[in-house]
Amino acid sequence: MGNVRTDQIKRTVKELIRRFPNKFSNNFEENKHLVSLLTQGTTIKIRNQIAGYITRRLAGEEEEIPSEALPQEQQQAAGEGQAPD
Secondary structure, three states: OOOOOOHHHHHHHHHHHHHOOOOOOOOHHHHHHHHHHHOOOOOHHHHHHHHHHHHHHHHHHHHOOOHHHOOHHHHHHHHHOOOOO
């Protein structure tokens, strides 16, 4: 089962990523510090939930790199391990 997040957390994360796309990374501690600076009136629990969700979203985006974005050498190395059709 996955984690349940409220609409408030998801909405806040989407807004923060939209407004500050280059500030966040896949490092939870850095994101936690940035969330505390960028939001006002959040509790520690809410801040951590926001930072954790940002971290998960950004880590997921990095894993979804299309093969066209890989350099030619990496594409060839990845294709060598596959059996021919």
